[in-house]
Amino acid sequence: MSSPLVDVVLPCLDEEGALPWVLTRIPEGWRAIVVDNGSTDRSAAVAREHGALVVEESRRGFGAAAHAGLEAATAPWVAFCDADASMDPGDLVALAAPVLAGDAELVLGRRRPTTRGAWPLHARLANLVLARLMRRASGVALHDLGPMRVASREGLLGLGLVDRRSGYPLEMVLRGSHAGWRIVELDAPYAPRVGRSKVTGTIRGTWVAVKDMSRLLREVGR
Numbered sequence: 001m002s003s004p005l006v007d008v009v010l011p012c013l014d015e016e017g018a019l020p021w022v023l024t025r026i027p028e029g030w031r032a033i034v035v036d037n038g039s040t041d042r043s044a045a046v047a048r049e050h051g052a053l054v055v056e057e058s059r060r061g062f063g064a065a066a067h068a069g070l071e072a073a074t075a076p077w078v079a080f081c082d083a084d085a086s087m088d089p090g091d092l093v094a095l096a097a098p099v100l101a102g103d104a105e106l107v108l109g110r111r112r113p114t115t116r117g118a119w120p121l122h123a124r125l126a127n128l129v130l131a132r133l134m135r136r137a138s139g140v141a142l143h144d145l146g147p148m149r150v151a152s153r154e155g156l157l158g159l160g161l162v163d164r165r166s167g168y169p170l171e172m173v174l175r176g177s178h179a180g181w182r183i184v185e186l187d188a189p190y191a192p193r194v195g196r197s198k199v200t201g202t203i204r205g206t207w208v209a210v211k212d213m214s215r216l217l218r219e220v221g222r
Contacts, residue, residue, distance in 0.1 A: 004031035005076070006096060006150070009069030010052075010083040011062055016041045018085035018194035023050035025089045033072055034083065037065040043083075063161070063168030070156055079150045084193035086118070087111075087148050091188050096150045098184050105155055105181035106172070109148030109188030118192045133217050134170060138177035142185050145169050145213070155181075167212035174216065 008026055012019070012034050019034070026032045034047035035055045047054050057068040070078055077099060079092045087109065098104040131143050147169065159175040161168065176183055 003075065004029060006030040006079050006092070007069075007073035007075040007077070007153070008032050008079045008081055008089055008092065009066060009073065010034045010081055011037060011065035011069065012039060012043050012047070012083040013037045013065075014039045014041045014043060015083040015194070016043045016046045019043060019046045019083060020050060021085050021194075022081075022083055022089060023047065023052055027090060027093050030079075030092075031075065032089075033069045035065040035069040035072075037061075059164060061165040061168075063164040063166070063171075066168050067161060067164065070153065073153050076153060077150060078153045078156060080147055082147045082193070086191055086193040087146075087188060088191075092148065092150060095148065095186055095188065098186075099150050099152065103182070104184040106149060106151045106176050106183045108142065108144065108173070108183070108185045109146050110142075110144040110185045111146045111148075111190035112187045114189050114191045118190050130170070130213050130217075133214075134173060137217055138174055138183075140173065140177050140183045142173065142183070144185065145173075146188070146190075148188050151176075163212070163216065165212045167216045170213045170216050 008030055010032060023032050032052035033055060034052045035057050036044045037057050038060055044054050055068050055072045057065045066080060081087055081089050095107045095109055098107050127145060130145055134142060161171050163171045
């Protein structure tokens with residue numbers, strides 16, 4: 001088997017219902033790395049049945065799972081995507097194009113809801129506020145802190161990311177910006193997820209994410 005061009009990291013917590021669709025949408029020649037973050041269902045088994053590399057990460061937190069996947073990756077390029085079927089891994093091909101062509105160091109997917117119920121109002125409002133603060137801190141004209149993104153494995157490891165909670169995606173942008181990275185944002189369809197969200201689906205989960213990201217923004221300000 002030839003080495004994958006891109007490794008797709010999929011942080012996962014109880015997503016057995018969504019994984020079959022997600023894993024069949026992985027682009028040809030790419031590899032799925034499902035990071036099981038303490039699932040109590042058959043997520044890990046389903047991922048293996050569909051040919052994914054499964055990494056176990058016992059420390060709870062999006063950042064812990066995402067970084068474990070990054071460290072397990074061996075492809076020159078790494079993509080990140082949620083495992084809940086809210087975003088189509090097939091759309092990563094368009095996001096990866098500027099990175100693979102050398103026109104950007106990091107490309108983010110700006111979520112564009114396909115239905116009214118895809119993105120809860122409280123989560124959307126929190127994202128608007130954080131995106132405004134992120135633009136001010138990074139100087140990059142971004143509108144979303146979505147999970148879908150692509151960059152080089154070596155570059156990401158070189159950023160020295162330390163957050164292991166909800167602030168991980170923001171820290172990636174801030175450290176990348178400070179390193180002089182060209183950061184690009186492209187539209188990506190965003191559909192209702194399968195099952196209930198652990199973050200944006202609840203006000204408490206959204207509040208925890210806002211706290212984590214606000215802390216990072218304060219540290220950058222100092």
